[in-house]
Structure formats: structure tokens, C-alpha cells
Amino acid sequence: MSTNADKSPMDQPTYICPIEAEPLHRYRQGGYHPVTLGECLKAGRYKVLHKLGWGGYSTVWAARDHRTETYVAVKISVAEQDHDRETRELQTMRELASYHPSPTHVVQLLDDFDLTGPNGFHKCLVYELLGPNIPDVIDAHFTGGRLPGGLAKIIAKQSLAALNDLHQRNIGHGDLHTRNLAFTMRCMDKVTEDVFFEILGKPEIGRVQRHDGKDLELGVPKYIVKPTSYRTRSWNSTQSIKIIDFGESFLCNAAPHTLHTPLPVRAPEVLFQDPIDYHVDLWSMGCMLFELFTGQPPFDTFLITTPILISQMQEMASDDLPKRWQKIWDTMDKGDVTAESSGPNLHEWLEEVYFDGRRTPDLTREDITRLGEIIGRLLCFEPSARASARQILDDPWFNE
Ligand SMILES: Nc1ncnc2c1ncn2[C@@H]1O[C@H](COP(=O)(O)OP(=O)(O)OP(=O)(O)O)[C@@H](O)[C@H]1O
Numbered sequence: 001m002s003t004n005a006d007k008s009p010m011d012q013p014t015y016i017c018p019i020e021a022e023p024l025h026r027y028r029q030g031g032y033h034p035v036t037l038g039e040c041l042k043a044g045r046y047k048v049l050h051k052l053g054w055g056g057y058s059t060v061w062a063a064r065d066h067r068t069e070t071y072v073a074v075k076i077s078v079a080e081q082d083h084d085r086e087t088r089e090l091q092t093m094r095e096l097a098s099y100h101p102s103p104t105h106v107v108q109l110l111d112d113f114d115l116t117g118p119n120g121f122h123k124c125l126v127y128e129l130l131g132p133n134i135p136d137v138i139d140a141h142f143t144g145g146r147l148p149g150g151l152a153k154i155i156a157k158q159s160l161a162a163l164n165d166l167h168q169r170n171i172g173h174g175d176l177h178t179r180n181l182a183f184t185m186r187c188m189d190k191v192t193e194d195v196f197f198e199i200l201g202k203p204e205i206g207r208v209q210r211h212d213g214k215d216l217e218l219g220v221p222k223y224i225v226k227p228t229s230y231r232t233r234s235w236n237s238t239q240s241i242k243i244i245d246f247g248e249s250f251l252c253n254a255a256p257h258t259l260h261t262p263l264p265v266r267a268p269e270v271l272f273q274d275p276i277d278y279h280v281d282l283w284s285m286g287c288m289l290f291e292l293f294t295g296q297p298p299f300d301t302f303l304i305t306t307p308i309l310i311s312q313m314q315e316m317a318s319d320d321l322p323k324r325w326q327k328i329w330d331t332m333d334k335g336d337v338t339a340e341s342s343g344p345n346l347h348e349w350l351e352e353v354y355f356d357g358r359r360t361p362d363l364t365r366e367d368i369t370r371l372g373e374i375i376g377r378l379l380c381f382e383p384s385a386r387a388s389a390r391q392i393l394d395d396p397w398f399n400e
Pocket residue numbers: 052053054055056057058059060073075107127128129130131133175179182244245246247
């Protein structure tokens with residue numbers, strides 16, 4: 001008997017919804033769990049109030065924890081067969097919970113539970129409730145598409161401190177980019193639900209319909225909620241961030257063979273299929289620092305292919321391709337990419353992007369030169385040549 005799960009996405013019925021939402025075709029066997037606002041999860045403990053976001057592997061919901069009378073974030077994973085990701089996320093979080101004090105700038109896991117719904121079995125992780133991520137705050141609050149230099153420096157220092165805490169414990173994050181840095185929310189627990197909705201915005205709800213007008217399939221929600229857009233916050237230097245999304249994380253003594261880090265921040269050892277450890281995060285951190293200060297990642301984010309990325313990496317990296325990778329590169333099918341690198345190097349590119357004339361710079365040329373030196377210590381092909389998070393944090397530029 002053929003089921004929905006056997007069908008390719010092309011054969012699936014299509015759904016329409018008037019608001020921006022996660023891909024609706026993924027509400028099917030093995031996919032997202034359909035959540036309704038106001039429903040209570042884990043035997044009445046967590047009352048769902050709003051949608052916080054979604055990713056390739058989960059939907060994330062703001063909820064009231066009736067036991068502790070606090071607001072929390074419940075991450076409901078897709079009910080896929082391969083539970084490696086959620087196992088790794090849970091394992092990392094439990095490992096971190098065994099340390100006291102827990103790292104200041106890493107999201108804290110509060111609870112976990114299992115849920116069975118029409119689309120299968122879902123692992124649910126309950127986290128402390130955080131605010132919006134960096135790109136969402138930039139979109140909402142900063143014209144010009146980038147953070148003020150002072151705030152970027154504070155966020156950079158906090159993410160380096162978080163990374164140092166993880167690496168000291170032999171944990172790799174594996175998915176470090178600005179979407180995975182979320183601002184903390186202060187004083188949320190004491191606020192009433194009315195104030196809570198003033199901050200997160202009232203949920204916007206859209207009715208889901210089948211494109212062909214037939215009844216909805218079992219497992220597809222009738223109504224979908226638009227992710228929150230936080231209001232009434234000022235984003236300044238008193239702010240604090242935490243690293244979220246540990247679905248790609250790993251303990252270095254049991255590192256996976258590959259990672260699904262987004263291509264523009266993916267470390268070269270992942271591309272060349274070399275063994276992986278926490279040094280992957282230092283490459284991603286180099287890319288992230290570039291983006292935090294300039295508002296733009298160093299490597300193309302659109303239509304990028306592995307050969308294009310490797311050729312751009314050769315322009316930006318502080319060292320040459322190691323011999324073991326040069327051999328692979330020489331024989332790789334490069335499509336339109338010429339082996340010769342001809343683009344700007346890291347320092348030229350950083351200056352060009354930062355002083356692009358479209359935005360008023362608040363950092364000096366000397367600042368940008370020094371930032372370029374710092375990023376250069378991270379963007380080294382050879383993983384062991386990359387500076388550690390601690391070494392970067394100790395750079396005098398971060399402490400002026
Ligand atoms: N603790 C939290 N507090 C507030 N919002 C959160 C929290 N955790 C996650 N979110 C929101 O939910 C979104 C998805 O979460 P997350 O990145 O952990 O899911 P994912 O399915 O693993 O995503 P990806 O496909 O990016 O790996 C985040 O981008 C963020 O907007």
C-alpha cells in the first residue's frame with residue numbers, strides 16, 4: 001500500500017496559506033507536528049502561546065510552563081527516521097548541563113519529552129526563551145543592514161566566549177552563523193500574558209487550504225501561525241546573546257563524518273571530507289565576524305557551488321591549500337571556475353564591503369585593518385593553524 005510518506009514532494013498535494021510560514025508540504029508522515037495555539041503539551045505542562053520560528057528540522061514554539069510559571073521555547077523536531085541530529089543535540093545539552101557554572105552565552109536546555117502525533121514520533125526539547133536572532137534584529141531595527149560597530153564588538157566577544165566554553169569541553173557546534181545567535185530576553189518571566197504578547201506581537205494566523213479544494217490530509221494543520229516579530233525593544237550595548245541550535249553539534253571524541261553547516265560558513269575540511277573536530281567552528285567564526293561587522297558574509301550566499309566556494313576560499317585564506325587537498329582540487333570538476341584566483345584578498349574585500357559608500361561607517365580604517373588581521377587568524381585552511389577562540393578573545397582590539 002502506498003502512503004504519503006512514500007510519495008516524492010512533487011506527488012504531494014499542495015497547500016496554500018495567506019501568511020509566510022514553514023514549507024507546508026512538510027506537514028506529512030515523518031515531518032512537522034501540527035501544533036495549535038493554546039494546546040497543552042506534556043500532560044498539560046506547556047501551554048503553546050506563539051510560534052518563535054522554524055528550521056529544516058523543527059518548529060519552535062513559545063509556551064508557558066505551568067509548573068515553574070515561566071515562559072519557555074519548545075523545539076519540536078520533525079518525526080524523521082534518522083534521529084542522529086536530535087540525539088546529538090540532546091547529548092551536547094546534557095554534557096553542558098553537567099558543568100557548573102553553565103556557559104553564560106549558550107542557550108540552556110530545561111527539559112525534554114516525547115510526543116506522538118499524526119505525523120509520527122517527535123522529540124521535544126524545552127529551552128529557555130530567547131529573543132530574535134541577529135539578522136531579524138538588523139532587519140527590524142538597523143537601516144543600512146548592519147549593526148553599529150560597538151554592538152557588533154560586544155556580540156563578537158560573547159560568541160567567542162561561548163565558543164571557548166564549548167571547545168574547552170571538547171564540544172563542536174558545527175552550525176555557527178548569525179541566525180544561530182539569539183538575543184536574551186530580560187524580565188520575561190514575571191510579565192503577564194498581555195505584556196508577553198505586546199513584546200512578541202499578537203499571533204497572526206492563516207487558514208491552510210488544499211490547492212485542489214479537497215479535504216486536508218491527516219497531519220496537516222488547518223491553521224498556521226506566523227513566527228513572532230518582536231516589538232518595543234531597543235537593541236544596544238547592554239544586550240546579551242546566546243548561541244542556539246545544537247542540532248549539528250558533536251562531542252569531539254565522537255565527531256560525525258560530515259556536517260550540514262550552510263555552505264558559505266562551511267569549513268574546508270568538511271568540503272574535502274577530512275576528519276572533523278571543533279576547528280570547524282573557528283573557520284565559521286571567521287566568516288561570522290566578517291558578517292557581524294560588515295552586514296555581509298565573506299563568501300557568496302546565492303547560487304554558490306563547492307568549486308566556487310573553494311576558489312573564493314583560496315582568495316581569502318591566510319595559507320595555501322594543504323597538499324592533501326590541492327590534489328583533490330586539481331582533479332575536481334570545477335565547471336566554469338578557473339583554477340586561477342583573481343578576486344580581492346581578505347583585507348581588500350573587507351575594506352571594500354565595509355566602506356562601500358552605501359552606509360555610514362562608524363569604525364576607522366585602522367579598526368578594519370585590525371579586524372582583518374583577526375579574521376585572517378581564523379580563515380586558515382589548515383585547521384590546527386587557526387587561532388583558538390581564547391586567543392582571539394585576548395586580542396587587544398577586543399579589549400579596547
Ligand atoms: N530558545 C529559543 N528562544 C527563542 N527562539 C528560538 C529558540 N530556539 C530557536 N528559536 C527560533 O526557532 C528557529 C529555529 O530553531 P533552530 O535553528 O534550533 O531549528 P532547526 O530546525 O535546527 O533549524 P536549522 O534548519 O536552521 O538547523 C530559530 O531560528 C529561532 O528563530
